Amino acid sequence: MALIELQEVSKLYGFGDATTLALDEVTLSIEKGQFVAVMGPSGSGKTTLMNILGLLDRPTHGPYVLDGRHVSRLRSNQQAKVRRDRIGFVFQSYNLLTRLNVLENVALPLAYRGMTPVRRQKQASDMLERVGLREREYFFPRHLSGGQAQRAAIARALINKPSIIIADEPTGNLDSTDSKVVMELFADIHRQGNTILLVTHNPELTRYAERVLYMHDGMIVGDETTAIGNMARGARKTYFERRKVSDDDIVAGVSALMRDVPGKELAAKSDSEKGRSKKSTSKRRTRKVKR
Amino acid sequence: MWSGNVKAAVNSLRTSKWRSLLTMLGIIIGVSSVVTIVSLGQGLKNQILGQINQLGSDVVTVRSGKIVNEDNGGGSSLNFLGLFSASTLSDADVTALKELPSAKAVVPMAFVTNSAKSGNSQLDNVFVIGTSPEMSQVLNQKVKYGEFFTQDSEDTNFAVIGPNIAHKIYGELNPVGQSIEVLGESFVIRGILSQSSGGLFSIAQTDFNSAVFIPFSHAKRLTDNRLNILQIVVRGQNPDNLDPTIEEVKKTLLSTHKGQENFSVLKQYELLSIASGVVNTITGFISGIAAISLLVGGIGIMNIMLVSVSERTREIGIRKALGATNRQILSQFLVEGMALSIGGGLIGIIASAVIYFGLRIYTDLQPVITLPVVALAVLVSVSLGIIFSVAPALKAARKDPIQALRGD
Known part of the structure; x- marks a missing residue:
């Protein structure tokens, strides 16, 4: 049994003729201990996929099984507990809480588990030791360099011994030296048997991964197994220019939607998502321009 | 957490x-x-x-005006204006009450004027009150110097003053034997009261720090028999059971007032409970x-x-x-x-x-x-x-x- 199983999972935003398909029947399974890189142009659905895998968002259709458990339809409090115990997030902008010092930041997920302060500080301290930030424990995030902040964030992601670590462009804000330090840390974590899902724009980083997924228009268009240390073949070809949107594309997009989703069901589903529609149509278009 | x-x-x-x-x-x-x-x-x-404790429990106070006092219900109100408007109590009431067998003492308190003179100084914040010698028995303030005027000296121009007045006029000197002028007539100071702890808010009117007491007969004469009696304090024979006294007082006053109940008969604590x-x-x-x-x-x-x-x-x-x-x-x-x-x-x-x-x-x-x-x-x-x-x-x-x- 794979750690992560997605069966034809779709995510729709908006309703009516303004519906956008952020994920289009994605079927995916990830084994425990894999280091998976996800590549694709902006707006290809990478972040939506991460949000669904990280239980921050719910799929519109399709089951998501994490560690043998159907999690996509859980109540939000249950999902929060799954996030707490099984998922570690690393963000592009570190997302450390500025009011807390490094130690408290790292210990935060343990606090939500109800662990006593003494124990969680001890564990957090050990974890900081592992990422080489022991002597920065009582620093505040604003006093850390980008690389140090990201390592603290990784320590926080690891603190609950999660089943999977989801890193969304963790080196996006870092210079090449810091990027290397952070990626070596990920490699180290991977060697200790952790499952890592890395979203990146940088083909170089596929050297750390053993499997690379390519996404386009909400679909996984390529799935390549690669040796660690080698850059993935597909990654070289990935182009990062923004795509021009022609009238044909728009027509094709709409017809694709009409084909994919049976009419009545769509209406019912999307009624509940009223209000988001305008925002997300424009978003879908502008996202390609924005990044 | x-x-x-x-x-x-x-x-x-x-x-x-x-x-x-x-x-x-x-x-x-x-x-x-x-x-x-x-x-x-x-x-x-x-x-x-504190004043309740200082006062004797064996006195009944008759006041001008009807005070509404629902039984323990708290819905009580005190007619402040009663203090300043003409009293419904009269000299005749005092005389009638004195006849009662259950009344050990009847002490009228009649308002004469609110100013007094001594030498060159005019005092405006004083209550000049005409009362009887038994006042000393119902008063919660002791006479510190001298003594209260007595039955024998009731016709003499004697006065008893509160400590504040003594202090204002005579400073540290003991003014017993000095004279004070009320409505153009001279009174010899016979005694000075001790300071009462009553403080500023003496709604129960038991604070006589700024009062001048003169004998009732003089009060009557000085006001041409138009006495403004603030209250009549009646001391009962039996301190443990004042109710018969109250009943008798009420009955007597109803007859002198021709059936109109424009007065109130109160035990001390009732008065104070109204105040509180x-x-x-x-x-x-x-x-x-x-x-x-x-x-x-x-x-x-x-x-x-x-x-x-x-x-x-x-x-x-x-x-x-x-x-x-x-x-x-x-x-x-x-x-x-x-x-x-x-x-x-x-x-x-x-x-x-x-x-x-x-x-x-x-x-x-x-x-x-x-x-x-x-x-x-x-x-x-x-x-x-x-x-x-x-x-x-x-x-x-x-x-x-x-x-x-x-x-x-």
């Missing part, structure tokens, strides 16, 4: 000290004013109750007004908490991504709001303690801060914190993690 929340709340309040302090100000003002007003009322009541009832009402009323500032303070907290929630949208998103449940986010912001209001409450209590000592030291007021009042203040501020933080905390808890993470 809770201790962590408290620490986090204090931490986040500390990062914006000025904002927190200004937010707490409403609660501080509300709590301190309510505590101060209640303590003043309590002090006032204590002073009145009035104090209670006033205290309650002013406290109610002060409590409005508590409400405004609570709304201030809600306002700031709402601002804080939208400022910290991103933090909420991060916390949710790390596995905080809605309930945990809710309790975080609830605790923060409560920290604001409890902090405000505590500072308010400290402020009212400062006011308390200030009042004790610099004024004649004797406020009393009791534990229940302080406990109530804490309770109110805690509940304000909870009530007014619920809406912001719910708003925080219900944020969608993805949108919150985007930080908008």
Whole structure:
């Protein structure tokens, strides 16, 4: 049994003729201990996929099984507990809480588990030791360099011994030296048997991964197994220019939607998502321009 | 979890000290004013109750005007105007009451004038009261120097004065034997009363620090028989059971008043309970007004908490991504709001303690801060914190993690 199983999972935003398909029947399974890189142009659905895998968002259709458990339809409090115990997030902008010092930041997920302060500080301290930030424990995030902040964030992601670590462009804000330090840390974590899902724009980083997924228009268009240390073949070809949107594309997009989703069901589903529609149509278009 | 929340709340309040302090100000003002007003009322009541103990329990007071006093119901009111309007009690009443077998002593207190002269100085803040020698028996103030005029000397121009007057006119000298002039007639000072602890608020009229007593017969003569009798104090034969005396007094007065009940017959404690009832009402009323500032303070907290929630949208998103449940986010912001209001409450209590000592030291007021009042203040501020933080905390808890993470 794979750690992560997605069966034809779709995510729709908006309703009516303004519906956008952020994920289009994605079927995916990830084994425990894999280091998976996800590549694709902006707006290809990478972040939506991460949000669904990280239980921050719910799929519109399709089951998501994490560690043998159907999690996509859980109540939000249950999902929060799954996030707490099984998922570690690393963000592009570190997302450390500025009011807390490094130690408290790292210990935060343990606090939500109800662990006593003494124990969680001890564990957090050990974890900081592992990422080489022991002597920065009582620093505040604003006093850390980008690389140090990201390592603290990784320590926080690891603190609950999660089943999977989801890193969304963790080196996006870092210079090449810091990027290397952070990626070596990920490699180290991977060697200790952790499952890592890395979203990146940088083909170089596929050297750390053993499997690379390519996404386009909400679909996984390529799935390549690669040796660690080698850059993935597909990654070289990935182009990062923004795509021009022609009238044909728009027509094709709409017809694709009409084909994919049976009419009545769509209406019912999307009624509940009223209000988001305008925002997300424009978003879908502008996202390609924005990044 | 809770201790962590408290620490986090204090931490986040500390990062914006000025904002927190200004937010707490409403609660501080509300709590301190309510505590101060209640303590003043309590002090006032204590002073009145102290007077009950000083007075004999065997006296019945007859007052002009009908005082409505529902049985223990608290719905009592004192007709203050009765003190200043013409009295319905007359000399005839006094004479009639003196005939009663159950009355050991009948002491009329007739208002003569409110000014007296001595030498060159005119005194305007005095009550010149015509009374009988038995006054000394029902008076809660002892005669410190000299003595009260007696039955034998009733026709002599003798007067007994309160300590304040003695001090004002004669300073440290003992004025016994000096003279004081009332309505153009000279009276020899026979005695001086001791200082009463009654203080400023002597609604029960047992404070005679600024009074001049002259014999009843002279009062009658000086006012051309148009006596304004403030009250008649009747001392019963049997101190343990005053009810027959009261009945008799009522019956007698009804007959002299031709059936009209335009007077009141009161036991001392009834009189005082009316007075303290009035104090209670006033205290309650002013406290109610002060409590409005508590409400405004609570709304201030809600306002700031709402601002804080939208400022910290991103933090909420991060916390949710790390596995905080809605309930945990809710309790975080609830605790923060409560920290604001409890902090405000505590500072308010400290402020009212400062006011308390200030009042004790610099004024004649004797406020009393009791534990229940302080406990109530804490309770109110805690509940304000909870009530007014619920809406912001719910708003925080219900944020969608993805949108919150985007930080908008």
